Amino acid sequence: MAKYPFAPQAAQRVQELDHRTTELESQEYAKILQRAEQRIDEAIKTKQVTLPLSFDDETELLSFPIAMMMVISSNDKSLKRTYALAEAKRAYTLLKQENRTKLVAIGHLFNWKIRPVEVYTKNLGSGALGLSLDFANYLKNSTIFHESKWKLVNRNMLSGEVFVTADEAARLLAEEVRVNIEKKLDLEMDIGLPLTLVSKVEKLRQLYTELRKLQEEEMPKEVVVESFPPCINRLYNTAIAQQHLSHIERFTLTSFLLNSGMSIEKIVECFRPTSDFSEKMTRYQVEHIAGGKGSRTKYKPPMCSTLRTHRLCPGSDKTCENIYGPLGYYKARLRTRPQETSEKIRA
Numbered sequence: 001m002a003k004y005p006f007a008p009q010a011a012q013r014v015q016e017l018d019h020r021t022t023e024l025e026s027q028e029y030a031k032i033l034q035r036a037e038q039r040i041d042e043a044i045k046t047k048q049v050t051l052p053l054s055f056d057d058e059t060e061l062l063s064f065p066i067a068m069m070m071v072i073s074s075n076d077k078s079l080k081r082t083y084a085l086a087e088a089k090r091a092y093t094l095l096k097q098e099n100r101t102k103l104v105a106i107g108h109l110f111n112w113k114i115r116p117v118e119v120y121t122k123n124l125g126s127g128a129l130g131l132s133l134d135f136a137n138y139l140k141n142s143t144i145f146h147e148s149k150w151k152l153v154n155r156n157m158l159s160g161e162v163f164v165t166a167d168e169a170a171r172l173l174a175e176e177v178r179v180n181i182e183k184k185l186d187l188e189m190d191i192g193l194p195l196t197l198v199s200k201v202e203k204l205r206q207l208y209t210e211l212r213k214l215q216e217e218e219m220p221k222e223v224v225v226e227s228f229p230p231c232i233n234r235l236y237n238t239a240i241a242q243q244h245l246s247h248i249e250r251f252t253l254t255s256f257l258l259n260s261g262m263s264i265e266k267i268v269e270c271f272r273p274t275s276d277f278s279e280k281m282t283r284y285q286v287e288h289i290a291g292g293k294g295s296r297t298k299y300k301p302p303m304c305s306t307l308r309t310h311r312l313c314p315g316s317d318k319t320c321e322n323i324y325g326p327l328g329y330y331k332a333r334l335r336t337r338p339q340e341t342s343e344k345i346r347a
Contacts, residue, residue, distance in 0.1 A: 002057040003094050005064035006087070006177055007109050014065055017058075035063035037200055040070060043086030044079070044208045051090060068181075070197060072189045074205045078212070080185040085322075088178035095170035100131055103169050110176050112137045117163065131169045132161040141175040144305065144324075147316055223262045227333035229326045231307055232256050234314050242273040248302075248310050254289050256301040256326050264290060301326045 001010040039049045052060075064087075071083045095103065100116040107114040113134035135157060142150045156163040164172065193201070228236060235253040238245055245253065250271070257267050264286050271282050291298035303325045307313050323329045 002055070002060040003051070004091065004106065005061050006091070006180060007106075010061060010064070014062060017062070032059050032062045032066060033197070033200075035059050036066040036070060037204070039063060039067040039087075040083060040204050041207070043083045044204065044211060047082065047086055048089040048093075049086045051094065066197075068184060069189060069193065070201045070204070072185055072187065073193055073198070073201050074208075076205055076208065079205065079208050081182060082208070084178050084181040084185060087181050088174045091177045092170055092174035095173055096167055098166075098170070100129070100166055100169075103131060103166060103173065106173055107133075107137075107169070110137075110173075110180070112176075113161075114169070130163055130165045133164055133169065133172070135160050135162050138162040138164070138172065141172040141179075143308075144175060145171075145321065147318075147321065223257070223260050223266075224334060224337060227330050227337055229320070229323075229329035229333075230314050230317060231304075231312055232301075232326050232330075235312075236270070239270050240273055242275060244275060245271075249312065250285070251289065251299075252301050252307065252312060252326075254286055255299045256330075258286070258290050258298070259300055259327055260330055264292075 001007060001013055004010065035052075035055075042049050067083075071080055074080075095106070098106070104114050104116060114137070115132050116129070117132040118129055135152070138155075139152065142152075148154055152162070225233075225236070232253060235245065235249050236257075238249070239253060253270075254267055257270070258264075264283070267286050268279065268283050271277055272279075289299045302310075304313065304320075304323065307326075319329055319332055323332065
């Protein structure tokens, strides 16, 4: 329960301990509050909650619901998503170390139809040990992954069951954990937190806001084409190759280029080679997406799930794993690109 505090048994155990929020300011809770604050701090700074090398079960168990209450009270949707993902990464690190029996037991917590199997596969040969998962459970949690291996057409399936390795099952379970925690963080909380916790929440919320601003300011003055995600790279090449782009394709490309630091003038020039180019209309649309016209809202590009819905995802590469949008991909590639070989465009 300390390892997997999102489990129903863990919640039941917390209720049995009968701890009250009105008592959280007492000295006996100091260690638990410190760990709860650490969980959120790690989520903000490193995007993953770690499991301390040395910990006691009760502190680890109780710190989770307190951290959840603190994140809920922040009223920051982005922080909620960040925290849910960080806890899911923590779960994945632990799940990878579990045997198949434990993975099946944890899968049952989420009403999964899952069982250990031994099958023959083209890639692994005979006697491959893995797990068989109902295709509905598989599809629910695999759609967020971009690699081709997760596509159902590329899986071994028999009688409605999909074969997965233990590591793949752990990854799918981690996604289930993320969604489960996100749903809980979206619940309304009518429990007033002690002033001590309120001040801690405000401190963490400000830290998150400052780091987000810093990350946004990290965009280089030159747009690095080599760091574009596959979807944007295809749209960008289509535009400069004088080919037609649909409305959603234009919006996606324009909003991405604006948020990556490219100027309005440069973006207008990108669309100039297209066959249906109208400078007046193009300039208005770009300025509108940039927040200079209409609602005065600067738009961000659609998330990966939306792009897949509109069939704008041409396929993925390794960087796409755990990425939820084109800008996240771009920032990830910028951090790892070879500085001296990148093709750049002056913003």
